[in-house]
Amino acid sequence: MSNVDRAIQHLNRKISEREQSQTISFDEFLKVLTVSPTAVVRNVFQTFHDMIRSYVGVGVDEYPDDPESINYVHYDCSNLFVKDADRPFFADRLFANRLINHVDAMKGSARQNKIYIFEGPHGSGKSTFLNTLLLKFEEYANSDAGTRYETVWRLDRRVLAQINETQMTSFVDRLTGLLDEYELGQADQAEMKKSLFRSGDFIEVPCPSHDNPLLMIPKRDRRTFFDELFKNDEFKWKLFTDKEYEWVFSETPCTICSSLFNALLQRLPNSMDIYRMIHARPYRFNRRLGEGITVFNPGDKPMKQNVITNEQLQRKIDILLGDSNAVRHIYSNFAKTNNGIYALMDVKSYNAERLLELHNIISEGIHKVEELEENVKSLFIALMNPEDEKTIEGFQSFTDRIEFINIPYVMDLHTEVEIYRNTFGRHINESFLPRVLHNFARIIIATRMNRKSEALLEWIGDPEKYAHYCDENLLLLKMEIYCGHIPPWLSEDDRKRLTAKRRRRIIDESEHEGVTGFSGRDSIKIFNEFYSAHARKDGLISMYSLVTYFTKWRTDLNEMLPVHFLDSLVQNYNYTVLQEVKESLYYYNEDQIARDLLNYLFAVNFEVGSSVLCAYTNEKIDISEDFLRSIEVRLIGQEVTEAVRLDFRRETQKEYASRTLTQEILAGGKDPRETTLYLALHERYVHNLKDKVLEPFIDNANFRRAIKDYDTEAFKTYDKRIRDDVSFLINNLCASRFHYSKQSAREMCVYVIDHDLARTFPT
Numbered sequence: 177m178s179n180v181d182r183a184i185q186h187l188n189r190k191i192s193e194r195e196q197s198q199t200i201s202f203d204e205f206l207k208v209l210t211v212s213p214t215a216v217v218r219n220v221f222q223t224f225h226d227m228i229r230s231y232v233g234v235g236v237d238e239y240p241d242d243p244e245s246i247n248y249v250h251y252d253c254s255n256l257f258v259k260d261a262d263r264p265f266f267a268d269r270l271f272a273n274r275l276i277n278h279v280d281a282m283k284g285s286a287r288q289n290k291i292y293i294f295e296g297p298h299g300s301g302k303s304t305f306l307n308t309l310l311l312k313f314e315e316y317a318n319s320d321a322g323t324r325y326e327t328v329w330r331l332d333r334r335v336l337a338q339i340n341e342t343q344m345t346s347f348v349d350r351l352t353g354l355l356d357e358y359e360l361g362q363a364d365q366a367e368m369k370k371s372l373f374r375s376g377d378f379i380e381v382p383c384p385s386h387d388n389p390l391l392m393i394p395k396r397d398r399r400t401f402f403d404e405l406f407k408n409d410e411f412k413w414k415l416f417t418d419k420e421y422e423w424v425f426s427e428t429p430c431t432i433c434s435s436l437f438n439a440l441l442q443r444l445p446n447s448m449d450i451y452r453m454i455h456a457r458p459y460r461f462n463r464r465l466g467e468g469i470t471v472f473n474p475g476d477k478p479m480k481q482n483v484i485t486n487e488q489l490q491r492k493i494d495i496l497l498g499d500s501n502a503v504r505h506i507y508s509n510f511a512k513t514n515n516g517i518y519a520l521m522d523v524k525s526y527n528a529e530r531l532l533e534l535h536n537i538i539s540e541g542i543h544k545v546e547e548l549e550e551n552v553k554s555l556f557i558a559l560m561n562p563e564d565e566k567t568i569e570g571f572q573s574f575t576d577r578i579e580f581i582n583i584p585y586v587m588d589l590h591t592e593v594e595i596y597r598n599t600f601g602r603h604i605n606e607s608f609l610p611r612v613l614h615n616f617a618r619i620i621i622a623t624r625m626n627r628k629s630e631a632l633l634e635w636i637g638d639p640e641k642y643a644h645y646c647d648e649n650l651l652l653l654k655m656e657i658y659c660g661h662i663p664p665w666l667s668e669d670d671r672k673r674l675t676a677k678r679r680r681r682i683i684d685e686s687e688h689e690g691v692t693g694f695s696g697r698d699s700i701k702i703f704n705e706f707y708s709a710h711a712r713k714d715g716l717i718s719m720y721s722l723v724t725y726f727t728k729w730r731t732d733l734n735e736m737l738p739v740h741f742l743d744s745l746v747q748n749y750n751y752t753v754l755q756e757v758k759e760s761l762y763y764y765n766e767d768q769i770a771r772d773l774l775n776y777l778f779a780v781n782f783e784v785g786s787s788v789l790c791a792y793t794n795e796k797i798d799i800s801e802d803f804l805r806s807i808e809v810r811l812i813g814q815e816v817t818e819a820v821r822l823d824f825r826r827e828t829q830k831e832y833a834s835r836t837l838t839q840e841i842l843a844g845g846k847d848p849r850e851t852t853l854y855l856a857l858h859e860r861y862v863h864n865l866k867d868k869v870l871e872p873f874i875d876n877a878n879f880r881r882a883i884k885d886y887d888t889e890a891f892k893t894y895d896k897r898i899r900d901d902v903s904f905l906i907n908n909l910c911a912s913r914f915h916y917s918k919q920s921a922r923e924m925c926v927y928v929i930d931h932d933l934a935r936t937f938p939t
């Protein structure tokens with residue numbers, strides 16, 4: 177024997193061992209069933225649900241304690257739609273919630289004879305969605321977690337020979353004759369005979385409909401059977417009461433399985449002999465072969481003959497049973513996707529015909545194959561463009577069977593940005609000032625929204641009150657809510673009025689949006705053009721570039737936007753960056769405040785111009801008018817006169833020298849931070865900090881210049897106090913929650929200064 181032969185034989189043995197070991201007896205199947213009942217007792221709907229849930233996981237609610245929550249949560253769909261996908265699909269928050277809700281309902285309902293039509297405009301990524309979904313279903317269904325069993329009959333010749341001696345004899349005779357013809361050597365012949373006989377012990381008839389072996393138990397016996405098989409646990413309770421398990425008691429096996437069962441029942445005295453012939457093996461899915469998953473394209477011509485037979489197998493069964501009418505081995509293509517997925521890629525041309533053909537199957541749950549009624553319980557999925565809806569008009573009884581699921585353009589700006597990042601690379605982030613990239617997405621999404629929102633108007637009333645943060649159509653507000661975010665600029669009153677009912681109304685409006693405006697393809701094209709024109713090494717893309725692009729360069733695109741939308745977007749940006757600056761200036765920790773106060777208390781006792789080492793903080797202080805003033809501004813505000821300020825300094829010094837230092841600290845042994853004066857100054861400091869945080873931006877020309885000079889040689893010439901403040905601000909902006917770099921933080925602050933936002937923006 178050559179090496180090649182040996183190697184091939186080895187392979188062959190490996191493969192058949194694997195195949196062999198995967199087919200288990202009915203007894204063994206029942207053992208697997210009792211160990212993991214929830215995995216074994218699953219139809220396609222339950223499996224599909226488990227698949228989605230295993231890839232997507234639990235949703236995240238950003239406001240977990242909100243009593244008005246409608247469970248509109250963030251689902252991470254990347255494992256399902258992006259990872260390992262040929263082409264990724266991006267499910268936005270709205271679509272993800274819609275999909276999960278449908279999948280949960282699909283599992284829980286007993287009435288599963290429906291077709292799920294995903295309807296969305298051109299460029300919404302429907303086919304990418306379906307291809308990825310089916311890819312992941314195939315992967316899951318073939319994995320350990322997704323394995324379900326199907327029936328395979330092993331018709332035992334020896335058992336059947338007892339009732340059919342003659343056929344058996346003729347079979348053995350023929351076999352011997354066959355072996356003689358091969359003129360094999362004695363040893364080979366004995367070996368061959370043995371092995372042939374081994375594999376010839378039974379005829380294998382797999383159920384073409386992939387029936388779960390459980391269905392082989394006669395319907396009337398199932399309740400008693402399961403009652404005895406399972407102990408009284410949660411699963412048993414669910415099995416007997418939950419709608420999702422109704423199929424276990426109501427479904428019948430395919431005509432081939434049931435006629436085999438009946439034929440054997442008539443021939444074998446002991447029904448145990450029948451169950452010994454029932455085996456189980458994993459239901460293997462293969463889209464390319466149409467096993468378990470079939471996808472039709474509109475151009476796929478219908479098959480002339482949709483009746484499948486296997487004459488050789490039919491003859492064998494006939495011989496074995498001694499009757500040519502007992503079992504008819506005949507089925508249709510629908511059997512191949514029974515318990516699996518049957519999908520139509522776009523309902524047009526031949527697929528429109530297929531959809532109509534599904535009419536009977538979906539409403540009756542059966543399909544006629546010649547005179548036989550074939551069971552078809554599949555997950556039917558189709559994709560449809562809105563303009564193809566006319567295909568199913570006039571089929572009233574049919575439309576009741578259709579579950580439409582919208583798959584519109586992306587409406588959630590985080591997802592829209594994720595698409596740009598995925599298409600052009602993560603590095604695009606670095607070319608934008610923070611928020612500007614998201615504002616590009618806001619512009620794109622605005623074109624996809626309905627201009628008027630009844631739900632928002634009912635909630636907010638007059639949009640005018642938010643004119644500083646939001647557009648007159650409240651689209652910017654809606655975008656936030658679609659992202660699961662409640663904007664901070666809402667009044668306390670409106671925040672309270674955002675009840676579960678109102679939230680549901682707002683989210684429901686998304687069902688009618690995302691079919692017009694810029695498509696997914698459009699937005700990629702526009703982004704590409706914009707980005708190539710503006711991305712550069714020495715500067716960041718600002719709001720100015722963004723607005724100019726639409727108002728000067730591409731006025732044609734601007735026409736798609738609601739009037740004043742860009743102005744409102746800029747207003748909203750101004751508000752947001754100003755908040756960031758405020759928070760970053762105010763974001764003083766206690767240590768910083770203590771250092772300021774202790775240094776000040778110590779410094780007021782010395783002449784301006786002197787240099788001292790603070791006994792409390794151990795810091796070297798160059799006592800200048802600027803230094804004292806910068807802290808005084810924090811204590812008593814900007815608008816006081818020079819005289820009042822100096823008066824305050826004198827009073828503080830007097831109080832410190834006469835009481836704080838002598839009585840409290842030296843005599844009383846108090847921590848300086850617990851003295852009366854310190855606590856009073858601390859309270860003033862915090863109060864003013866919140867209130868007057870932007871004052872350095874308004875009236876301190878030095879401060880403003882220092883920001884512009886930040887990170888340059890000139891910056892070193894500023895007073896230490898100003899340098900500290902500016903560095904502090906920039907460092908806080910660079911803290912993770914704001915996503916600024918040193919450069920972008922500086923550019924943003926310069927923007928705030930140049931536009932004089934601190935003065936002009938209402939607080």
Ligand SMILES: [Zn+2]
Nearest residue numbers: 383387430433
């Ligand atoms: Zn069957």
